[in-house]
Amino acid sequence: MDQFMTDETVAHDDSWTVAGRSFRSRLIVGTGKYKDLEETAAAIAASGAEIVTVAVRRVNLSDPAAPMLQDFVDPKVYTYLPNTAGCHTAKDAVRTLRLAREAGGWNLVKLEVLGPPPHLYPDMPATFEAAEALIKDGFEVMVYCADDPLAAKRLEEMGCVAIMPLGAPIGSGLGVQNPAMIAMMIEQATVPLLVDAGVGTASDAAIAMELGCHGVLLNSAIAHAKDPIRMAVAMKHAVIAGRQAFLAGRMPRRMGADPSSPLTGLIR
Amino acid sequence: MRGLTQQCHAVPLLAPAGDADHIPPMTITLNGAPHAIEPGQTVAGLLAALGFETRKVAVERNEEIVPRSAYEATHLAPGDAIEIVHFIGGG
Numbered sequence: 001m002d003q004f005m006t007d008e009t010v011a012h013d014d015s016w017t018v019a020g021r022s023f024r025s026r027l028i029v030g031t032g033k034y035k036d037l038e039e040t041a042a043a044i045a046a047s048g049a050e051i052v053t054v055a056v057r058r059v060n061l062s063d064p065a066a067p068m069l070q071d072f073v074d075p076k077v078y079t080y081l082p083n084t085a086g087c088h089t090a091k092d093a094v095r096t097l098r099l100a101r102e103a104g105g106w107n108l109v110k111l112e113v114l115g116p117p118p119h120l121y122p123d124m125p126a127t128f129e130a131a132e133a134l135i136k137d138g139f140e141v142m143v144y145c146a147d148d149p150l151a152a153k154r155l156e157e158m159g160c161v162a163i164m165p166l167g168a169p170i171g172s173g174l175g176v177q178n179p180a181m182i183a184m185m186i187e188q189a190t191v192p193l194l195v196d197a198g199v200g201t202a203s204d205a206a207i208a209m210e211l212g213c214h215g216v217l218l219n220s221a222i223a224h225a226k227d228p229i230r231m232a233v234a235m236k237h238a239v240i241a242g243r244q245a246f247l248a249g250r251m252p253r254r255m256g257a258d259p260s261s262p263l264t265g266l267i268r
Numbered sequence: 269m270r271g272l273t274q275q276c277h278a279v280p281l282l283a284p285a286g287d288a289d290h291i292p293p294m295t296i297t298l299n300g301a302p303h304a305i306e307p308g309q310t311v312a313g314l315l316a317a318l319g320f321e322t323r324k325v326a327v328e329r330n331e332e333i334v335p336r337s338a339y340e341a342t343h344l345a346p347g348d349a350i351e352i353v354h355f356i357g358g359g
Binding site: 030031032033034037040053054055056057058059061064065068069070080082083085095098099100101102103104170171218219220 | 298299300318319320324325326327328331333334335336351352353354355356357358359
């Protein structure tokens, strides 16, 4: 390297690509659980995210003039990643994302088919079925999945464009509970792998990135922080920090001290 | 959402006496609930009557997408199951 890296080069020279689209931010944020749409917009802006997940729901027939997400989070500025939250069957997931595609013209989508509470664990058989139907229908599928390397490989072979295992249950904020398995899944992945659930605070996002993830997707950790805007800033920096640490390559661990100051030249 | 009866008229079928030209409204299922519309209503007309901007919503008719370009030409039929959706915050 001819020059030392600056903050500027760090922020601009490390883009990643999913389904042929390049992004500079490795943080994807959800748009749910905020106090109101103003706070949603402010937190997303503070996070520096370029991709935001959105849900598809029935309109409120009794209030057609109610402010809509698009009025606050501009789809021309942010890449909308429609999700299938609330879908428990492949059929529902496909119907939902066909509607999303019509509403916005996006074919890059987030597939999640969940089992019942209290775990909301990815339902992998239903996820396989939905992924197959969506890919056949021309969607580019970023898929939420179990931290299961066999399932991840199969999804990748089916044609999913990103693999997104959970670090811990959705909305739990427990952090990355499975770092070894995530690391092994990264090792075998040939498409981007993102940790998609379980991040609770900035260090969790940094840990995911230090493992070598291409990115992190989170929502509650920002929306449910006491000060969501400040946490959004923290997450932005944590993802950059974790990524840079991964690229830098951490020092080896050693059982014992190793002085940082020379032991020679001491005064006597 | 197609489980609802095809002819679940929420309004009287007979026109009021002395109003022989009046065509009675028909009923569709809109976002899961019965909804009366005038015969000949199009998807574009329905959205306008409800007050929604077409560019912010998507419409499904009997589990098939209605492309935005077809809103004007798509006439609703009695018993149609219509879903109108939009984007909201989600994770």
